[in-house]
Amino acid sequence: MxxxxxxxxxxxxxxxxxxxxxxxxxxxxxxxxxxxxxxxxxxxxxxxxxxxxxxxxxxxxxxxxxxxxRGDLARDGKPKGYSICATKSIKASAKDCYAAFTSPKALDAWFGPKHDVDLRDGGHWRNADGNRATIKKVNAGKNIRLIAEDQGLTLPTPVEIKFDGKGDKCTVMASIERLQTRAEADGYRRAWGEALGRLKTHVEGS
Incomplete structure (x- = not known):
């Protein structure tokens, strides 16, 4: 991405x-x-x-x-920054949407090229586009929590990907916090919006 x-x-x-x-x-x-x-x-x-x-x-x-x-900080003493959210409704089950995140081959098909991913608590997510993250928590079919560490980010940034499925429909939502500039916020909002659009095309076409 x-x-x-x-x-x-x-x-x-x-x-x-x-x-x-x-x-x-x-x-x-x-x-x-x-x-x-x-x-x-x-x-x-x-x-x-x-x-x-x-x-x-x-x-x-x-x-x-x-x-x-005004120097207003979060409870952990770090800057709050911007928060963004990208969502996409997909005609597929939460299980199928989640599966598109689980392996290098699956992610290569829509997120970006040449993935190296270990999707487990404490694992990692890397690819040739420069996306880097440490996986914090994985609840299969429900949500993935990670810390984005892309080069160029002002600070490591919390990301949560949620899968809200009902039957053969699922809403996938990516929420990102602590983005320290408007440029980072708008850039990641656009990038995740486009990525989820590719995810929808990929999953619905499979």
């Missing part, structure tokens, strides 16, 4: 003002006045979208950049 680390829009005072009517710095002051980081990401984001009518991409960006500017 190749990842282009590029934001959908430039993140700057000028671009923010053009899109939202205020610069990032002006929004940061407004967020401080509204209650600041103590209110939490969800509350601040919804305030921007619902009350201030800021579109979702910019609402998320403003709040995440605000947290960074």
């Amino acid at each position: 190749k990842v282009e680390r590029k934001a959908d829009h430039a993140v700057s005072d000028a671009s923010c003002k053009s899109a939202t009517g205020k610069t990032l710095a002006e929004w940061f002051k407004a967020l401080d006045k509204h209650g600041g980081v103590a209110l939490g990401r969800r509350t601040l984001t919804h305030w921007l979208m619902d009350d201030e009518k800021v579109e979702p991409w910019w609402s998320t960006t403003i709040v995440c950049e605000f947290e960074i500017a």
Whole structure:
């Protein structure tokens, strides 16, 4: 899975003002006045979208950049960063969707080339596109938790792949947290969205 680390829009005072009517710095002051980081990401984001009518991409960006500017950290003392999610509904069982992740041959067919994967707790996931991960936990047919360690990532990044199956239909969801820049967030959102599209084609065509 190749990842282009590029934001959908430039993140700057000028671009923010053009899109939202205020610069990032002006929004940061407004967020401080509204209650600041103590209110939490969800509350601040919804305030921007619902009350201030800021579109979702910019609402998320403003709040995440605000947290960074104010030094707001997660409980483990590390930066929270951006979170993204990619989903795809597939006409196949959760078992068949999960099977597409279980071997180098299966992953080579849709995720990327030349895989070396050991899908077990403590195992690894590597390929020729530069994707690198340590497998943390595997629940067959249900979810895979890993830490992405791709070259170019600011920090090792938690990823969870979930398989929500009902009969011959399954929703596959990839959730990624702790992405430290908007470029990383948008790049991995696009890459995983495209990868799950290839997964759907592969599984439904098999």
